[in-house]
Amino acid sequence: MEHLDPKPTGGKIFTPPILGMLLVFAVCAYFLILRYANGIGTVTNLTDHMSWGIWKVIGVIVGAALVCGGYACAFTVYVFNGWKYHRFVRPAILLSLLGYSFAGLSLAYDVGRYWGLFNFFIPKYWQGNSVLFEVAICVMSYILILSIEVGPSILEKFFSPEKADNLAAKLHAFLNKVLFLTLGFGVVLPTMHQSGLGGLALVMGEKISPLWQTPFVSLLHLISCIAMGYGCVIATEVLFANNYKDKDQMNLLGQFANLMKIFVVVFLALRWIEIIRAGGVGLAFDFGSGYLDAYSFWIEMLLFLVGLYFVWSKSAQSSAKNIFFGGWLIMLGGSLYRINVYIIGFHPEAGVSYFPSLPELIISIGMVCLQIAIFITIVKLFPIITKK
Amino acid sequence: MKTKRRSFLKGLLGVGAGAAVVPMVANTATASGNKEPSDNHMGMFYDATLCIGCKACEVACKKANDLKPEYGNYDIGGINNLDSTIWDAPGDLSVNTINIIKLYQEGETHSFIKKQCMHCVDANCVSGCPTTALIKQDNGAVTWEEDACVGCRYCQMDCPFNIPKFEFNHYYGKIVKCQLCADNGLLDKNRTACTDVCPSKAVIFGKLKDLKAEAHHRLAADPARYNGQVYGDTEGGGLGVIYLSKVPFEKLGLPKLKNFSYAAVSEGVQHTLYKGMIAPIVAYAVIVFAAFKTLSKNKENH
Ligand code: SF4
Ligand code: SF4
Ligand code: SF4
Numbered sequence: 001m002e003h004l005d006p007k008p009t010g011g012k013i014f015t016p017p018i019l020g021m022l023l024v025f026a027v028c029a030y031f032l033i034l035r036y037a038n039g040i041g042t043v044t045n046l047t048d049h050m051s052w053g054i055w056k057v058i059g060v061i062v063g064a065a066l067v068c069g070g071y072a073c074a075f076t077v078y079v080f081n082g083w084k085y086h087r088f089v090r091p092a093i094l095l096s097l098l099g100y101s102f103a104g105l106s107l108a109y110d111v112g113r114y115w116g117l118f119n120f121f122i123p124k125y126w127q128g129n130s131v132l133f134e135v136a137i138c139v140m141s142y143i144l145i146l147s148i149e150v151g152p153s154i155l156e157k158f159f160s161p162e163k164a165d166n167l168a169a170k171l172h173a174f175l176n177k178v179l180f181l182t183l184g185f186g187v188v189l190p191t192m193h194q195s196g197l198g199g200l201a202l203v204m205g206e207k208i209s210p211l212w213q214t215p216f217v218s219l220l221h222l223i224s225c226i227a228m229g230y231g232c233v234i235a236t237e238v239l240f241a242n243n244y245k246d247k248d249q250m251n252l253l254g255q256f257a258n259l260m261k262i263f264v265v266v267f268l269a270l271r272w273i274e275i276i277r278a279g280g281v282g283l284a285f286d287f288g289s290g291y292l293d294a295y296s297f298w299i300e301m302l303l304f305l306v307g308l309y310f311v312w313s314k315s316a317q318s319s320a321k322n323i324f325f326g327g328w329l330i331m332l333g334g335s336l337y338r339i340n341v342y343i344i345g346f347h348p349e350a351g352v353s354y355f356p357s358l359p360e361l362i363i364s365i366g367m368v369c370l371q372i373a374i375f376i377t378i379v380k381l382f383p384i385i386t387k388k
Numbered sequence: 389m390k391t392k393r394r395s396f397l398k399g400l401l402g403v404g405a406g407a408a409v410v411p412m413v414a415n416t417a418t419a420s421g422n423k424e425p426s427d428n429h430m431g432m433f434y435d436a437t438l439c440i441g442c443k444a445c446e447v448a449c450k451k452a453n454d455l456k457p458e459y460g461n462y463d464i465g466g467i468n469n470l471d472s473t474i475w476d477a478p479g480d481l482s483v484n485t486i487n488i489i490k491l492y493q494e495g496e497t498h499s500f501i502k503k504q505c506m507h508c509v510d511a512n513c514v515s516g517c518p519t520t521a522l523i524k525q526d527n528g529a530v531t532w533e534e535d536a537c538v539g540c541r542y543c544q545m546d547c548p549f550n551i552p553k554f555e556f557n558h559y560y561g562k563i564v565k566c567q568l569c570a571d572n573g574l575l576d577k578n579r580t581a582c583t584d585v586c587p588s589k590a591v592i593f594g595k596l597k598d599l600k601a602e603a604h605h606r607l608a609a610d611p612a613r614y615n616g617q618v619y620g621d622t623e624g625g626g627l628g629v630i631y632l633s634k635v636p637f638e639k640l641g642l643p644k645l646k647n648f649s650y651a652a653v654s655e656g657v658q659h660t661l662y663k664g665m666i667a668p669i670v671a672y673a674v675i676v677f678a679a680f681k682t683l684s685k686n687k688e689n690h
Binding site: 046110120 | 482512515516517518521538542546548555559560562650651655659668673675676682683
């Protein structure tokens with residue numbers, strides 16, 4: 001394999017798609033101002049019964065899982081000695097950093113008493129029994145770790161290998177030296193908080209339908225987030241670095257697709273064992289319950305199964321189109337799984353339901369647009385992507 | 389060398405996965421070891437067969453806790469009171485109503501039911517709250533503290549009775565719930581406003597231990613009067629407010645709960661996985677070691 005280095009992709013920064021995305025963000029900012037002026041209730045459909053909506057469930061829980069590429073890569077490259085996949089690490093870590101930062105932001109406008117967020121830094125308020133506390137601490141530390149890992153690619157812009165004697169170069173050398181220390185955190189912290197994001201469901205007990213509630217709910221979140229991470233790497237690589245002449249890249253992505261397949265199969269197996277054990281099979285066919293549970297359950301299953309179908313065989317894994325769709329479907333399946341756990345399958349009382357309001361949706365969509373715009377701009381300016 | 393290290397890691401991974409799974413299973417099996425209420429725990433006991441539905445407790449609670457009235461859209465006795473601003477007529481618990489009497493009616497049978505925080509012995513809300521804003525006090529009251537709360541609303545998600553309410557329409561809302569009259573000072577005087585005023589002694593205040601004894605005594609003395617159960621004995625791992633009724637509890641909106649607290653299940657998993665942070669530290673060390681080897685090997689190759 002010839003040696004390739006990541007390079008800025010270059011090009012104009014304010015392209016029409018970027019401007020469009022910034023426009024959506026502007027509308028989102030307007031509603032955010034309303035939210036801070038008048039309270040969460042004025043822009044959302046949240047109620048005392050359905051108190052976690054898309055800001056928390058999609059913005060934080062789904063959002064953090066979707067950008068697990070950094071975690072999946074770190075795991076494969078450094079722990080399983082999969083050095084050949086190394087070229088995927090940079091974009092994946094950058095996307096993780098952005099995704100996690102935005103998950104943090106989402107939490108900041110979702111919580112009702114935002115100054116209270118500082119309580120996470122005051123020992124007397126720490127609550128070690130709380131899964132949410134564990135998740136919050138691990139996510140914050142992980143953002144720090146990701147910044148250290150993204151650091152080198154940003155710094156490389158500011159010196160050349162021939163004349164490496166300025167501050168940026170020294171910092172770069174230092175970061176590279178301590179990299180192996182951060183990598184340990186890069187695996188341990190996501191393992192802890194990704195399972196924690198599922199573990200949040202445990203204490204909700206019977207308010208969550210047996211189709212989704214199980215003692216293994218944290219493990220299920222962990223397994224599926226790794227699959228989603230592989231999907232995310234595949235999707236970004238195909239989008240940004242796709243080059244049909246680059247056989248190496250396709251080969252490696254195909255192997256990621258295979259890993260993704262294995263994780264999804266394990267996920268689905270455990271999922272079904274638990275549904276059967278909890279006696280939830282009947283609920284899966286209860287289409288007249290008045291709830292969306294059965295429908296949403298089968299859509300979730302379908303997304304996973306069709307996703308699997310796209311990446312099932314070795315020949316399928318060598319087609320860019322196949323693994324691209326497969327990756328997306330698995331990401332969508334994993335996302336719907338999380339929405340099902342915390343919103344669709346969450347029944348605090350008979351007859352209550354939740355659907356986000358328009359401003360609520362716009363705030364979420366605007367934040368995603370801003371995130372994508374930032375990612376694209378950084379990729380254009382800094383050496384992130386490895387391309388032939 | 390390479391194959392050796394790989395199988396070593398695979399083995400480790402297997403052990404790790406096993407270690408993560410076993411306690412979860414073990415824990416669900418042992419969840420029956422519920423927390424015992426202490427002798428100091430105060431509580432309330434509501435006997436639905438004695439309640440006459442006068443709502444005196446609602447009024448007293450609002451007065452004691454300085455809560456706003458909620459004018460209802462009710463058509464009562466032929467007098468059209470749509471958008472009436474005459475009387476307080478809440479439809480359900482809310483940020484202005486932390487105690488409510490509701491009527492259940494089906495054919496000939498009817499019953500009232502009182503709703504407020506249950507002051508659970510092993511409360512989900514206390515266990516879930518990330519910043520210690522909800523505390524199980526030594527006297528048994530589960531109280532909310534303003535300065536500590538981040539407004540994450542996890543308590544609303546995990547309370548089996550949907551008790552905590554949040555001021556969604558305030559720019560910096562509060563969580564509101566029955567504090568067992570801890571905030572207004574009555575609890576320190578061994579009283580609560582709602583039990584003080586009840587004319588038929590349907591809801592009484594006292595040591596939880598004594599209240600339980602009283603409930604079982606009534607149940608044994610007149611079994612035909614009740615449905616045969618004391619709600620709160622074991623429900624959700626035990627409650628600080630217990631109930632007797634003729635009508636099945638589920639019909640009164642008291643959910644059928646398991647005889648353990650999900651807080652115990654959640655904390656069990658949390659404690660086994662993170663006991664002394666040993667598992668994460670070992671995992672960290674192993675991964676740093678692996679990463680170091682991978683990195684140095686590939687630097688040589690460069
Ligand atoms: S009833 Fe709900 S709010 Fe009250 S102590 Fe129990 S879990 Fe907490
Ligand atoms: S909303 Fe406040 S009281 Fe409720 S769990 Fe969150 S921090 Fe605790
Ligand atoms: S104990 Fe106090 S706060 Fe609770 S319902 Fe009774 S009067 Fe209201």
